[in-house]
Amino acid sequence: MNPTRSIDIQRWGAVLGGSTLALLGLKRRSTVGMAMALAGGTLAYLGATSTSPRRDPVVKTSVLVNASPEDVYRFWRNFDNLPLFMRHIDSVRTSPGGRISFVAIGPLGTQIVWDAEISNDIPNEALSWSSLPGSELIVDCSVSIAKAAANRGTIITVLMSYRPRSSGVSRTIAQFLAAYPSFWIKQDLRRFKALIETGEIPTIEGQTHGPRSAAVAALRFADPDQPIHRDSHINEVLNALRRIA
Amino acid sequence: MKAICWMGTEKMSVETVPDPNILNPRDAIVRITSTCICGSDLHLYNGYIPTLEQGDILGHEFMGEVVEVGGGIKRDKLKVGDRVVVPFTIACGRCFFCERQLWSCCDNSNPNYWIAEQMMGYSPSGLFGYTHMMGGYSGGQAQYARVPYADVGPLKLPDGIPDDKLVFLSDIFPTGYMGAENCNIQQGDTVAIWGCGPVAQFAIRSAFMLGAERVIAIDRFDYRLRLAEAAGAETINYEEVDSIVETLKDMTANIGPDSCLDAVGMEAHSDDFMYLIDKTKQAMRIESDRPIVLRQCIQACRKGGTVSVPGVYAGFDDKIPMGSFMNKALTMKTGQTHMMRYMKPLLDRIEKGDIDPSFVVSHRVSIEQAPQMYKTFRDKQDYCTKVVLDPWSNGASVH
Numbered sequence: 001m002n003p004t005r006s007i008d009i010q011r012w013g014a015v016l017g018g019s020t021l022a023l024l025g026l027k028r029r030s031t032v033g034m035a036m037a038l039a040g041g042t043l044a045y046l047g048a049t050s051t052s053p054r055r056d057p058v059v060k061t062s063v064l065v066n067a068s069p070e071d072v073y074r075f076w077r078n079f080d081n082l083p084l085f086m087r088h089i090d091s092v093r094t095s096p097g098g099r100i101s102f103v104a105i106g107p108l109g110t111q112i113v114w115d116a117e118i119s120n121d122i123p124n125e126a127l128s129w130s131s132l133p134g135s136e137l138i139v140d141c142s143v144s145i146a147k148a149a150a151n152r153g154t155i156i157t158v159l160m161s162y163r164p165r166s167s168g169v170s171r172t173i174a175q176f177l178a179a180y181p182s183f184w185i186k187q188d189l190r191r192f193k194a195l196i197e198t199g200e201i202p203t204i205e206g207q208t209h210g211p212r213s214a215a216v217a218a219l220r221f222a223d224p225d226q227p228i229h230r231d232s233h234i235n236e237v238l239n240a241l242r243r244i245a
Numbered sequence: 246m247k248a249i250c251w252m253g254t255e256k257m258s259v260e261t262v263p264d265p266n267i268l269n270p271r272d273a274i275v276r277i278t279s280t281c282i283c284g285s286d287l288h289l290y291n292g293y294i295p296t297l298e299q300g301d302i303l304g305h306e307f308m309g310e311v312v313e314v315g316g317g318i319k320r321d322k323l324k325v326g327d328r329v330v331v332p333f334t335i336a337c338g339r340c341f342f343c344e345r346q347l348w349s350c351c352d353n354s355n356p357n358y359w360i361a362e363q364m365m366g367y368s369p370s371g372l373f374g375y376t377h378m379m380g381g382y383s384g385g386q387a388q389y390a391r392v393p394y395a396d397v398g399p400l401k402l403p404d405g406i407p408d409d410k411l412v413f414l415s416d417i418f419p420t421g422y423m424g425a426e427n428c429n430i431q432q433g434d435t436v437a438i439w440g441c442g443p444v445a446q447f448a449i450r451s452a453f454m455l456g457a458e459r460v461i462a463i464d465r466f467d468y469r470l471r472l473a474e475a476a477g478a479e480t481i482n483y484e485e486v487d488s489i490v491e492t493l494k495d496m497t498a499n500i501g502p503d504s505c506l507d508a509v510g511m512e513a514h515s516d517d518f519m520y521l522i523d524k525t526k527q528a529m530r531i532e533s534d535r536p537i538v539l540r541q542c543i544q545a546c547r548k549g550g551t552v553s554v555p556g557v558y559a560g561f562d563d564k565i566p567m568g569s570f571m572n573k574a575l576t577m578k579t580g581q582t583h584m585m586r587y588m589k590p591l592l593d594r595i596e597k598g599d600i601d602p603s604f605v606v607s608h609r610v611s612i613e614q615a616p617q618m619y620k621t622f623r624d625k626q627d628y629c630t631k632v633v634l635d636p637w638s639n640g641a642s643v644h
Contacts, residue, residue, distance in 0.1 A: 064341065066339060066340055066341055066344070152341065153341070183359075186359075187359070190358065193340075193352075193353065194337070194353040197337065197339045197340055197353060198271070198337040198338075198339050198340075198353050198394070199270060199271065199317055200269040200270050200271055200317065201269075201356075202269070202337075202353060202354055202355065202356040202371065202380070202393065203268055203269065203356050204268075204356055204380065204381050204382055204383070205268070206266070206268055207265060207268060207382070207383050207391060208246075208248070208262050208263045208264065208265045208266075208302070208383055208391075209250070209262060209300045209301060209302055209383055210248060210250030210252070210258075210260040210262050210299075210300035210301070210302060211250075211252075211260065211299070211300050212298065212299055212300040213298075213299040213300070
């Protein structure tokens with residue numbers, strides 16, 4: 001059996017076993033039951049969130065969007081747009097000299113900052129940027145844009161490598177951000193797709209609902225998909241839409 | 246506002262929650278005048294569908310008046326004061342799937358698409374008042390609801406037609422109609438329909454509209470079979486026959502129904518041994534569904550025929566007779582309803598008087614009575630076929 005597969009099985013075993021234990025525990029409504037629920041929940045959570053030790057530092061993924069290559073390129077080329085759909089990126093500033101400054105937000109609002117510059121730029125086809133020497137974080141990103149067959153839109157392929165260089169706090173934050181690179185990049189691409197196709201990113205954050213249980217509230221808090229910083233996108237999205245239009 | 250929340254398996258409660266607000270530019274807020282309990286809500290009530298959370302507001306069959314629209318919606322599409330019925334599937338209108346009229350497969354409307362992808366490979370559209378896997382949007386068994394992509398989904402309605410005739414355009418009428426359309430009905434065809442619940446009642450009437458020669462309706466509750474007969478269907482009470490497959494053979498000169506429609510889904514009943522096995526597996530959470538009707542549909546269908554599945558299935562099912570399905574050259578068509586394809590044409594039929602959908606209503610109640618009505622509807626007590634809620638009345642029920 002290959003190692004990745006066996007790790008997958010262990011993870012799923014932990015998720016399923018832990019969930020079952022938690023459910024059985026919750027049904028009991030006693031101290032022992034709560035202990036079972038807690039232990040089961042922890043096991044399931046660890047199972048769900050543990051990652052393979054053999055982590056590939058390079059992520060490649062692609063998405064088909066219902067837009068023209070020109071619109072896609074124009075949107076990405078304006079780096080100010082990236083925070084609109086990249087969940088961990090708080091802001092991007094481009095200076096006249098071509099230096100691009102990224103600010104990412106980590107857990108508890110911590111910041112990590114790095115500079116990059118464009119390394120390849122072919123209008124409507126390709127765009128790449130790389131961290132400048134001495135950055136706390138080495139991010140090399142290359143985006144290729146290709147027209148899909150039969151007017152089906154545009155295929156965007158993103159290749160990203162991601163390595164923290166420094167030590168200490170920023171390394172910890174960077175490691176947090178790098179915990180699920182493939183998941184995050186896919187999420188970001190899906191958010192980009194929704195934004196360029198519909199003018200907005202679907203959300204239920206902030207919607208009304210009835211009282212949540214303590215367990216659900218705790219899970220929401222621990223949920224790795226919980227946004228790091230709250231989305232306040234309506235004005236930004238409307239502005240973005242005006243820029244596209 | 247008042248809203249009906251799922252607080253756990255078989256625990257519904259009326260809660261006072263904050264009013265909904267606009268979260269995205271293409272949102273609208275609808276003040277709900279009529280809303281219903283759907284058979285698929287019962288799967289949630291019974292706790293069989295994963296990723297529901299305590300405090301979720303259920304309900305996906307509602308209509309009302311637009312009271313607020315987001316800045317991204319053009320006035321000619323939707324404005325404050327419009328009377329609308331809201332489809333239960335949420336669709337962006339701009340993606341690959343929406344452009345191909347596959348509205349219930351919208352690629353953008355489910356913010357939790359990645360949970361659904363784990364289970365199904367790819368995610369269908371978001372739904373109102375359903376599980377978090379399907380988007381987790383707060384539903385319409387409430388006084389107000391937030392409607393995303395409100396320039397695509399809601400259908401504007403004329404004044405002068407009562408809610409009871411229009412509210413089922415939100416789900417069960419189009420769902421029954423698409424189920425019948427998926428039967429690929431040809432001249433002279435016999436369509437067998439499992440279940441005589443609300444969706445099936447519309448499927449029966451739609452099958453006749455689409456030219457079926459005979460409709461055979463199957464259930465175990467006499468009052469529901471009578472309602473099917475009122476539409477011209479022949480009926481089988483499956484508790485009174487030894488084998489549905491054999492009975493259907495006898496009724497169709499040994500050729501079998503040309504199409505079989507499963508309007509039951511994952512919580513089917515039967516009196517044979519397989520029911521006990523499925524029920525046990527489902528209780529142990531090692532099988533998510535009880536696909537008894539699906540198996541019967543495949544077995545009973547004539548060679549080269551069509552199986553149509555509007556009934557809801559959630560996960561992974563055992564003992565599906567693939568041998569029969571493959572060797573008899575069957576076609577299966579299914580899916581959540583592509584609502585926006587059907588709402589306007591079916592509204593036209595209502596306006597022309599081809600059908601009065603209010604025939605299906607058995608109970609009209611206030612929101613306070615809704616939790617009790619979940620149980621009444623689930624247990625088929627009090628001849629319950631369809632429950633319509635008025636979220637604003639304090640009055641007693643009117644049957």
